[in-house]
Amino acid sequence: MVRRSWIPLTLALTLLGSGVTPFFPAREARADETARARKIFQEALQLETGENFAGALAKFQEVAQIKRSPQVLFHIAFCQAKLGQLVAAVGGFRLVILEGGEEAANAQVVQASKEELAALEKRVPSVVFKRGKGAELAKVTLDGVELGKSSLDKPQQVDPGAHSVEATARGKLPFKEVIEVAEGETKTLEIVLKDAPAEGPGPVASAEPEAGDKKPVVLGNDDLKKAAKSPVLPYAVLGAGAASLVASGVFFYLRSSAISDLDKSCRGNICPASSKSTSDSGKTATLLANITLGLGVVGVGVGSVLLFTSKPKEQSAAARARGRAMDVVLHPGPHGGGASLIGTF
Secondary structure (H helix, E strand, O other), rough: OOOOOHHHHHHHHHHHHOOOOOOOOOOOOOOOHHHHHHHHHHHHHHHOOOOOOHHHHHHHHHHHHHOOOOHHHHHHHHHHHHHHHHHHHHHHHHHHHHHHOOHHHHHHHHHHHHHHHHHHOOOOOEEEEEEEOOOOOOOOEEEEEEEOOHHOOOOOEEOOEEEEEEEEEOOEEEEEEEEEEEEEOEEEEOOOEEEOOOOOHHHHHHOOOOHHHHEEEEEEEEHHHHHHHOOOOOHHHHHHHHHHHHHHHHHHHHHHHHHHHHHOOOOOOOHHHHHHHHHHHHHHHHHEEEEEEEEHHHHHHHHHHHHOOOOHHHHOHHHHHHHHHEEEEEEEOOOOOOOEEEOOO
């Protein structure tokens, strides 16, 4: 009997030497295509003989794109087996047997495929994927390819080596594991999914309410007393308020300048395109002027109240009583807001 490792080369030389074409006429090919396929086939045989199975496989697959035959499919499967692609090789040898049929011209390649297939099927490892607790409805993938329901709970042929298994389901923590299988080995992997932790409280509401839902903020007398304990705070608030008022004046000046420039360049309500930047600058200055004005009023008002309430020794009992009835109301708004003092002094 011919040694198994030399079956592909012996088979090819026998076919070529006897004048039998190694191409199964699946479709009519032009003469130039046939010549090109023969040349690539010869190159592939040389690579296969030199045990460059990756290079040979690529060329045999190229030949199959031009003209497919059981002989070409045999060499493709043979190279795949040598490269460890056992599952693909098993399918390739079975395809040779199917397409070779009972034709005498294909008898040798069909017989060789049967022999290779019998030996190869003993080497192919398999894995049984079982649904464990929590994985009854899980989506299971093997090396990124989803396994159908019919593929679970029974052996699945895989190539030797490492394989990534993942499973996901609603309300469950994702499952991920890498398994290693050797030639001829059968493994069982039980997929168990744990419950995902309960969702925490919702996102914390922003301290800044929506523009349409803004409500006045009332600073009561107790709040003012707490703030007044710091001797520096009243002056800091007053300073910030004064600075905001100064900034407001600057922005109002810029607003006025923009309006003046628009009056010069516009005719009625019609303005040239070149004045758009001036208009945008004016709008920005107006917005900032309103904001800084509101902050300035609030700062000066609150600072004054803090400064007034920080000197209880200099006030009479009646004045302190009146002070307890005083509140500061802040009015936030889309254009800066304002402040009001409610009470009696």
